[in-house]
Amino acid sequence: MKSFFKYFTGIFYGVKSLLSGLSVTGKYFFSPGAIVTQQYPENRKKLEMFDRFKGxxxxxxxxxxxxxxxxxxxxxxxxxxxxxxxxxxxxxxxxxxxxxxxxxxxxxxxxxxxxxxxxxxxxxxxxxxxxxxxxxxxxxxxxxxxxxxxxxxxxxxxxx
Amino acid sequence: MKEDINPPVRNIEEEYHINIGPQHPSTHGVLRLVASLKGETVTSLKPHCGYIHRGIEKMCEKDTYPQVIHLTDRMDYLSAHINNHVVCLLVEKALEVDVPERVQYIRTIMDELTRIASHQLWWGCFGMDMGGQTCLLYGMRDREKILDAFEESCGSRLLHSYYTPGGLMKDIHPNFQKKVKDFIKYFRKKIHDYDCILTGNVIMQERTKGVGILTKEEAIDYGVTGPTGRASGFSCDVRKRYPYGVYDRVGFKEILGTKGDTFERYMMRMLEMRESMNIIEQLIDNIPAGDYTAKMKAVLKLPAGEYYQRVESARGELGVYVVSDGNKSPYRMKFRSPNFSNLSALDHICRGFKIADLIAISGSLDFVIPDIDR
The missing domain is CATH 3.30.70.3270 (Alpha-Beta Plaits)
Incomplete structure (x- = not known):
């Protein structure tokens, strides 16, 4: 009986942990404003390096x-x-x-x-x-x- | 999970050898591991080093002490500031130079930022080794904030060469303090995401708990230091034991584990990131005014003798041993790199575990291959 109970709580916590991970990725999926990728070759005219940059x-x-x-x-x-x-x-x-x-x-x-x-x-x-x-x-x-x-x-x- | 792999008579013909690397994504560089397998179980593991040996120690012998610094960047490139720090501390100790207070504060902040950045990248790579590619993107994204702060002050993002014997190349940029404070505010929220997505994940926990156990005695035997050693309960934090910079003036905990398995090693680094943020918060508003470099001679000549200096890099104890004959370049320079010692324990840790566990174990040891080969 004890192992039976342990088995099902294991499944419950497993699914819960997967859902909490999915909630993080889902948050970014529905808020594209949080994406930070630079469109590098397209933005090179506007691209400004820091003044100490070692080029x-x-x-x-x-x-x-x-x-x-x-x-x-x-x-x-x-x-x-x-x-x-x-x-x-x-x-x-x-x-x-x-x-x-x-x-x-x-x-x-x-x-x-x-x-x-x-x-x-x-x-x-x-x-x-x-x-x-x-x-x-x-x-x-x-x-x-x-x-x-x-x-x-x-x-x-x-x-x- | 761990299988007994020592039958009375070892049947070599039943063993199967498999090469992992030198070009393998989860060795994070050109490390070659030759694993002997019995079925799926690893019976022994031979690391083959030297694929990225550049002879840095030999090159140091012809360079002057300021020139050595840019080579140390290229050993453990993820903790470049800390590598620079060890050579600077050694030269300052040998020449008995008093470094301005401001320099010590800035160096300590930079070191801790480096540690966070290194652990962020490690977290991403570890997640990807375990099969979660999202982690890498999140780790890289947050690391970018630190690299921007570095770029503004030091001029480069990865190989900074920012410290010089006696001080710094340049003073910090006026925006630096604001950027660091913004980053800490930002990252305190984001580290919660890290825990949600990977730490609590049931697949990750099942694959790491009880896997790759290193006991405290074995950690001391193999000289395993850093978060890897501390996960086994080996109190080896150089910042606490031999304080340098301003570590003796800030309050922070040395994080120690007990079990020494892969999950414990993972948790050490997650907790260390939080502890590093605490250190930075204590220092960032209190940087004293003053010069950013001490007055040094144009040519630095160390008095003849032997010197040793150690610091805590993001992976463990980094030591540098110098024999000087009184000339402007060292007679012999030896780096005690943390990754090399940590690698020596890998064979012992992974014996008896499955080959899939090997990737998780080697990921949790956080190797940087150029630091192993130098």
Whole structure:
């Protein structure tokens, strides 16, 4: 008799537990407002990332095509993966001295792990995070980028 | 339910071997388990590791201490903040740096948020392993709120690299506190849904109660820590025993189980999520003002010697052992990862149970495979 009673209470509690689970899913079935899915490729025009989002490393240039990079190479040294290469140029200054400036700031996006050490270590705040995140390309060589724009020069307040 | 699998003479010819993994959805990564079966009963289990071995410990030997941090993210990627914390604590201990109060508060909050996020994902995956796919969607949905809060402050959602030796990369975002408070208010309601949909479910209870029992002595023998060890009654919470951050200043319970079966391991994590929310609520309004980083030298050189530091990650005790020869990179770095020790107990736990129970048992141990292989 006892096992008979136990058998039926087991069935009763089993059905009750299933119904309480179904009530949760049923609640969402009848309230489509609670659905949170983002329609990603369709909403990409409106999509705004957070301002600290780590998309890629960029070098901000002002309207006169000036950047803040001195070409010191600290960012390359602090990078754990060797994804930053600095090629320096030598120029003759008007007073007859030779000075080193940045020639090419090469950034290998394919090797970057987005740790942020280059940006943190830069003494002149020349690097920043960009918001771009759709990095898929058909050719791997497109992931190697030169961060200083052609014809750009160092901003005057850094050079002094 | 448990069958006696030790007949006096073991007949090898009757045994049947089956490979689970390396590409199997319920091993949650590239773990290969070779199960020996007699009928449907598991007689022994051999885990084969190394499919995602990246040599992180060796790579650490050429990196400087700040550079090591981004590698630790990639071990147990579901508790990235906690992994960063252990290296930062070790470097700060070795250099005897006093970390600002504000940093300690923020780190503790971030650690607990990570723990909740990790357990949410685990809850979803565990539900899916047991055959309830809705759980995964709900777990992911609620985890998204935490990841948004992380993204706003740290810049990334999974591999944050937010802690640096001596402080943080950046101060928290002005919206962070509001977002966390909103999340806790939201999740206190939603965790009730979790209980309705899975904890009380009769199918789940029948499949987990009394299955995969690990006693307290065995848990200590195998070095099983974290929620898995605490389910067996092994009091191993590093936050209580060797407090770091501001854990010694907040009131929280160490949740202990008694039975050590799969259901108990499940309940540990459900209760831990609530306890983590209590910790965050105590801290989030009291973050003191101050700097977000201590003054550190440009090149960090640890004095020659040996150092060990441990923290409680979402899966158990995470330790890091460093031998320094006084240079800017460690001479040897060893991580004591919780998942590796927990995996060693799996063979013992699942012997005598059915192969369908194996999925429930390995799900309840909450493996992250990159943490096993490193």
């Amino acid at each position: 890629e490393v960029v070098m901000p240039h002002d309207e006169k095509n000036h950047h803040r990079c001195t070409g010191c190479g600290i960012c390359g040294n602090s990078c754990p993966n060797g994804s930053i290469e600095i090629i320096q140029d030598k120029i003759d200054t008007p007073d007859g001295k030779k000075e080193r400036i940045i020639g090419k700031h090469i950034y290998h996006l394919s090797m970057c792990t987005f740790c942020g050490l280059c940006i943190k270590s830069c003494p002149s705040n020349a690097l920043a995070w960009g918001q771009e995140f759709e990095h898929a390309v058909f050719d791997r060589s497109k992931l190697t980028k030169i961060l200083n724009k052609p014809g750009s020069s160092i901003s005057k307040d850094i050079a002094e």
